[in-house]
Amino acid sequence: MRPITLWRYEARRTGWAAVLGPPLAVALGIAAALAYPEPSDTTTARILLGGLEMAVPLAAAVVCSTLIGQDPAREVQLTVPTPYRITLLRRMIVVLSWTAAVAVLAAAVLIVTGWWARWPQNHGAFAGQLTWLAPMLGLSGLGFAAGAVLRSPAAAGAIVTTVWAIQQFFADAVQEHLPGRLLYLFATTRGAATDDWLANRLVLVGAGAVLVALALILLGRPERLISEEDE
Amino acid sequence: MRIEISGLTKTYRGGVHAIDGLDLDIPTGMFGLLGANGAGKTTLMRILAGIVRPSAGRVVVGGHDIASGPGRTAVQRELGYLPQDLGVYPDLTARQFLDYVALLKGMDDRSARRRRVGELLEVVALTEYADRRLRGFSGGMRQRVGIAQALLADPRLLIVDEPTAGLDPEERIRFRTLLSQFAGRRTVLLSTHIVDDIGQTCREAAVLAKGRMIFRGTVEELTRRARGRVWEVVTDGPAPAEGTVVSALPHDDGMRYRVVARTAPSAQARPLDPSLEDGYLAVTADQAAAGREPASR
Amino acid sequence: MTAFGASLRYEFRMQVRKRSVWIVPALTLVLFVLIGGSLLRDLFDPGERPLDPRTGVVGLAVQLHALLAIGFGCLLADRLVRDDRLGVAPILDATPASPAARLLGKYLGAAAATAVPIALAYFGFAAAYAIDIGQPVAMAWALAAFAVVIVPGLLLVAAFALAVPMIMPAPLFRVLFVGYWLWGNIVSPEMMPTLARTLFHPLGGYPLDVLFDFHGIDGEDTWAGPVAGATLNVLRPDPTPALALLSIVLLLIVSAAALAGGHVLRARRIR
Numbered sequence: 033m034r035p036i037t038l039w040r041y042e043a044r045r046t047g048w049a050a051v052l053g054p055p056l057a058v059a060l061g062i063a064a065a066l067a068y069p070e071p072s073d074t075t076t077a078r079i080l081l082g083g084l085e086m087a088v089p090l091a092a093a094v095v096c097s098t099l100i101g102q103d104p105a106r107e108v109q110l111t112v113p114t115p116y117r118i119t120l121l122r123r124m125i126v127v128l129s130w131t132a133a134v135a136v137l138a139a140a141v142l143i144v145t146g147w148w149a150r151w152p153q154n155h156g157a158f159a160g161q162l163t164w165l166a167p168m169l170g171l172s173g174l175g176f177a178a179g180a181v182l183r184s185p186a187a188a189g190a191i192v193t194t195v196w197a198i199q200q201f202f203a204d205a206v207q208e209h210l211p212g213r214l215l216y217l218f219a220t221t222r223g224a225a226t227d228d229w230l231a232n233r234l235v236l237v238g239a240g241a242v243l244v245a246l247a248l249i250l251l252g253r254p255e256r257l258i259s260e261e262d263e
Numbered sequence: 264m265r266i267e268i269s270g271l272t273k274t275y276r277g278g279v280h281a282i283d284g285l286d287l288d289i290p291t292g293m294f295g296l297l298g299a300n301g302a303g304k305t306t307l308m309r310i311l312a313g314i315v316r317p318s319a320g321r322v323v324v325g326g327h328d329i330a331s332g333p334g335r336t337a338v339q340r341e342l343g344y345l346p347q348d349l350g351v352y353p354d355l356t357a358r359q360f361l362d363y364v365a366l367l368k369g370m371d372d373r374s375a376r377r378r379r380v381g382e383l384l385e386v387v388a389l390t391e392y393a394d395r396r397l398r399g400f401s402g403g404m405r406q407r408v409g410i411a412q413a414l415l416a417d418p419r420l421l422i423v424d425e426p427t428a429g430l431d432p433e434e435r436i437r438f439r440t441l442l443s444q445f446a447g448r449r450t451v452l453l454s455t456h457i458v459d460d461i462g463q464t465c466r467e468a469a470v471l472a473k474g475r476m477i478f479r480g481t482v483e484e485l486t487r488r489a490r491g492r493v494w495e496v497v498t499d500g501p502a503p504a505e506g507t508v509v510s511a512l513p514h515d516d517g518m519r520y521r522v523v524a525r526t527a528p529s530a531q532a533r534p535l536d537p538s539l540e541d542g543y544l545a546v547t548a549d550q551a552a553a554g555r556e557p558a559s560r
Numbered sequence: 561m562t563a564f565g566a567s568l569r570y571e572f573r574m575q576v577r578k579r580s581v582w583i584v585p586a587l588t589l590v591l592f593v594l595i596g597g598s599l600l601r602d603l604f605d606p607g608e609r610p611l612d613p614r615t616g617v618v619g620l621a622v623q624l625h626a627l628l629a630i631g632f633g634c635l636l637a638d639r640l641v642r643d644d645r646l647g648v649a650p651i652l653d654a655t656p657a658s659p660a661a662r663l664l665g666k667y668l669g670a671a672a673a674t675a676v677p678i679a680l681a682y683f684g685f686a687a688a689y690a691i692d693i694g695q696p697v698a699m700a701w702a703l704a705a706f707a708v709v710i711v712p713g714l715l716l717v718a719a720f721a722l723a724v725p726m727i728m729p730a731p732l733f734r735v736l737f738v739g740y741w742l743w744g745n746i747v748s749p750e751m752m753p754t755l756a757r758t759l760f761h762p763l764g765g766y767p768l769d770v771l772f773d774f775h776g777i778d779g780e781d782t783w784a785g786p787v788a789g790a791t792l793n794v795l796r797p798d799p800t801p802a803l804a805l806l807s808i809v810l811l812l813i814v815s816a817a818a819l820a821g822g823h824v825l826r827a828r829r830i831r
Contacts, residue, residue: 035371041363044354049731056732060739067752091735098731102645104350108412111312111344112367113336119367187580189731190634193738194588197630198595200742206595254314 042119043126045103046095050127053091054134061087061138077150080142081163082221084135089168089217090196092131097175097188099123100251110254117251124176124244128168135164153226160220166233167217171196173240173247180247183257215239264325264341264419264450265290266311271320273306273474281306283474285320293446295461295468295482296454297543303474304454305347308422311452312344324420340369343418347425349409353398357389357408360397361415368416383411386441388434402429410438414445421451427460439464462539470546477550482539489523489537489545496520496532503528507544523548563657567665568672575639575673584631585677592627599623599777603689610777613698617686618774621705624685626745626763628678629717633737636721637730639670640822663722663823671718678714682706701772708771709764712811716762717741719815723822726829749790757784758795759807760814766807770799 061083065076099120103109109116142148143157154160171192178188199206199217206212207224214228214235223229250256266289273282282303298304309315310322313335325341327334351360361380370376384390387407397405406429413421423442427435442451443464453465461468462482470478470485478485496503499517506524513519521535522528523544537545575581592598599620602608610616640663643649652662686702717737724733744755745763757765765784768774775781784799784807797803 035366035373037362037373038366041355041359041366045352047729047731049729049735053732053735057735064752087735087739090738094731094735105352107314107346107348107350108344108364109367110314111339111342112364113339113369114367115336182580182583184578184580185731186635186638187584189637189734190580190584190631191587193634193734194584194627194630195591197738197742198588198591198627201626201746202595202598205598208596212595253316255316258309258314 039122039126042122043130046099046123046127049098050095050130053095054088054131057087057091058083058134058138073150074152077142077147077154078221080147081151081154082218084138084142084164085167085218085220086196086200088131088135088138088164089171090193092127092168093171093175093192093196094189095127095175096124096172097179097192098185099127099176100179100188100247100257101183101185106257110258115252116254116257117248120176120251121244121248124172128172131168132165135168136161139164151221153220153223153229155220155229159230162230162233162237163220166236169240170215170236170243171217171240173243177243177247177250180250266325266420266450266452267321267323268307269321271307271310271322272318273303273310273315274318280474282310282317285471285474285476287469287476287479289450289452290467291448291450292467293443293451293453293465295465296452296471297456297458297461297468298454298471299547300456301473302471304471305424306474307471308344308424308452308454311338311420312342312422313339338420340416341419343413343416343421345409345413345421345423345426347428349405351397351400351405351408354396356394356396357384357400357404357411358393360408361412364412365415370416379415380411383414386414387411388437403431403434406430407434410441419449421445421449422454423451424454425456426453427455427457435460458540458543470543472547472550478546485542485546486537486539487542488549489541491534492523492525492545493535493537493541494522494524494527494532495535496522496528498529498531503532507548509541509544563655564661564665566657567662568669569665571639571666571669572673575670576676578635581635581674582677584635585628585681588627588631589681592623600685602777603685604692609689609693610779613690613693613695614701614772615774615777615779616689616693617698617702618705618709618768618772619777620685620689621682621702621709622763622768622774624678624682625710625713626741628681629713629762630738630741632674632678632714633717633721633741634734635674636670636718637725637733637737639666640722640826641725641730659827660823663819663826667718667722667819670722671714674718675711675714678710679706682710705772708767708808712808712815713762713764716811716815716818719818719822723818723825726822726825749787749792749796753791755792755795757782757787758792759797759803759810760795761807762811764807764811766799766804770801770804 061080064083065079068076068079109119139161148154148157174195175188175192178191179185182188196217203222207216213225214232216223216232219229219232268285268287271282271285274280296304306315310317311324313329322329324338327337329335329338355363358380361383362376365376365380370379384393387410389404389407392404397408410426413423427438430438439460442453445451453461455461465482467481468485469476497514497516497519502508502511503520503522505528506522509521509523511518511520523541593600603616603620610619643652683702686699690696690698747754747756749757755761759766769782769784774783786793786796
């Protein structure tokens with residue numbers, strides 16, 4: 033186990049967007065629920081859970097997509113015994129841990145205040161945490177892998193936001209077939225088939241893990257990181 | 264820590280040969296690496312530091328073959344590296360940056376790490392500025408931070424690429440002395456454009472051109488390569504057309520040129536004793552004249 | 561003018577040869593085709609495509625604009641702050657060139673370069689469609705839709721993408737931007753206060769409704785005007801051609817204001 037000081041330094045490297053993004057995402061979800069002109073319990077609860085399922089994972093994933101590509105000290109990083117890909121993974125863990133802390137707190141408030149239970153497809157207080165956890169891991173894995181392939185935070189961020197937006201704009205078309213349903217990010221609040229929910233969540237978690245693993249394989253070639261970036 | 268390089272080739276995408284069949288043995292102690300921009304020095308250093316993989320050939324550092332992952336990691340445990348363009352984290356102070364790099368180098372013991380960071384800040388004369396953010400540091404100050412981070416883990420192999428760029432004359436001399444003292448039983452590979460830095464610190468050196476070695480020997484041997492080829496020409500006319508002009512100094516009688524040329528550039532040319540810089544220019548001029556044929560030592 | 565021209569030319573060149581400017585829209589199109597239900601496939605299916613070529617190409621403009629503008633905005637989000645990061649800013653600031661002219665050149669040059677793949681994709685699909693149905697007039701409608709609907713929308717996105725990262729980290733801008741794009745374009749006005757269907761609709765609801773008589777692929781939607789029970793209906797007057805033009809002008813004014821804001825922030829930072 034490496035000293036906590038190292039984790040603190042890595043946390044600083046993730047930047048302000050990592051710190052502000054998740055709470056801002058929760059705040060936007062609450063603002064959207066408050067803005068709903070005809071509050072009905074179910075719809076308000078859906079918007080609140082939607083904030084956790086849609087906005088929070090997006091915030092984490094966009095930050096994860098920026099972890100690779102603009103490290104000013106990468107040449108030194110590549111020559112130290114701590115492999116740079118482990119350092120990048122550590123930064124990703126910091127981002128996801130902070131996002132998870134914010135999401136758990138927000139979920140706890142929703143559970144305590146009763147809003148969680150008011151959305152019929154909430155899947156309980158425990159397994160229901162996959163509402164935010166699965167899309168966060170899936171989309172963040174995509175962002176990290178896109179960063180490893182493209183080494184351009186702008187491009188990787190664009191891919192994450194585009195995938196997220198396609199699933200928003202074309203929710204019905206995306207869920208027409210089983211593979212699309214299994215990879216749908218918003219199955220709790222916009223899911224087409226409730227029965228697929230658990231499988232969908234597990235597939236998203238698995239996809240995230242596979243994408244991170246692929247990214248780590250790519251990052252094992254330091255030359256890719258030192259050669260010219262797509263500035 | 265001995266470095267053995269044989270048949271080393273590095274070809275980048277697009278077919279650019281940065282290193283082209285290099286054979287080189289680097290012994291313990293200070294070793295200088297000279298060459299023009301694009302000669303392949305930085306690529307060679309990056310290969311030795313484990314950042315860039317060779318296209319062909321073999322590199323063994325202290326008995327570890329860097330072609331293997333464990334070999335590279337073993338070398339990196341013994342390595343201090345100062346890149347040509349050192350990037351730092353501007354939001355960290357000098358002390359924090361060094362503390363962070365020390366952690367990455369596996370120095371997990373907090374008190375030992377703090378002690379070492381403090382010592383090195385003292386060595387590079389930055390104690391006074393240790394708790395200021397790097398954002399406000401001048402180029403020379405950043406370079407000193409870079410030198411300190413390279414020395415953190417008391418490396419057995421120190422690779423420094425253009426280390427004195429941006430340093431003022433006093434800092435430069437101070438750094439050269441530091442490197443020489445540090446070398447002892449360690450290996451220090453010093454790459455630079457500043458020939459004088461090599462002359463003041465290294466016993467042996469190599470000169471690279473277009474990815475090939477065109478000289479390998481002692482500093483004295485390199486200087487001797489210009490023996491009988493250094494001339495002084497004083498003229499109020501145009502600069503000598505033949506040879507390489509090393510310097511031009513205004514004088515009462517006109518301009519006083521120092522020229523490296525195989526034959527006297529004019530009838531009035533006066534022979535001079537060669538310097539290391541003259542030797543370097545003579546070697547590179549020979550290489551240019553020989554075209555693509557590499558010279559041996 | 562020289563500073564503007566030079567900035568425009570080189571920002572265009574630098575941006576257009578970035579791999580990501582091509583990869584991101586290409587991947588978006590691949591995903592778009594894979595999911596099905598999009599006009600990219602339906603336009604070439606005689607059983608699915610609209611009968612009127614104008615509806616076909618305007619619908620295509622709406623779908624591509626809605627989707628590709630997201631990558632467009634994200635790719636532009638670092639263009640202004642990039643000069644500082646790369647250390648080029650002090651060199652450029654030391655030239656006698658007017659900073660405002662340079663900014664305008666950067667804005668138009670980078671935006672135009674990032675829009676090149678979008679234009680190629682749009683006109684490529686529109687041309688294939690025109691050939692497939694044997695109606696060249698579809699290309700004329702495609703040109704009109706691109707100029708009147710897509711260009712103002714992209715100019716708005718580009719202005720904010722350059723300016724906003726001056727006050728917040730670019731990743732945060734990307735999150736907020738995609739949220740805004742969804743909220744300001746797609747969210748139903750009955751659901752919450754939104755700019756969708758107002759004069760500030762970035763997808764161009766008023767021009768779509770009035771100038772192109774576009775009411776969705778099935779001809780059953782409306783794109784502008786008041787919605788019963790919705791807030792912000794004051795910004796949703798009944799659509800007329802004059803209001804359609806006003807809507808375009810408003811988008812351009814907001815773009816100019818965002819860009820001016822970015823300029824002021826940058827000037828204050830280097831002072």
